[in-house]
Amino acid sequence: MKYLILIGVVFGVIWWIKLSRPAKPSGSAGGTDNGPQPMVRCAHCGLHLPQNEAIASNSAVYCSDAHRDLAEPRA
Numbered sequence: 206m207k208y209l210i211l212i213g214v215v216f217g218v219i220w221w222i223k224l225s226r227p228a229k230p231s232g233s234a235g236g237t238d239n240g241p242q243p244m245v246r247c248a249h250c251g252l253h254l255p256q257n258e259a260i261a262s263n264s265a266v267y268c269s270d271a272h273r274d275l276a277e278p279r280a
């Protein structure tokens with residue numbers, strides 16, 4: 206009986222930690238987004254980055270404005 210209470214307390218603590226700390230990669234830059242972001246690939250250099258940090262263009266995505274301008278020079 207003692208162990209059942211102990212197991213219940215342990216699971217309760219784990220559940221409480223999960224509730225109070227939603228899944229968030231530690232050490233990364235904080236943001237307002239929740240959960241994992243789909244990864245996209247820069248059409249110029251091939252760098253993979255989260256979709257919310259990518260620069261979207263006509264039909265491709267880039268890691269930065271500089272790479273977008275390099276790949277798609279404006280006339």
Ligand SMILES: [Zn+2]
Binds near residue numbers: 249250
């Ligand atoms: Zn790039």
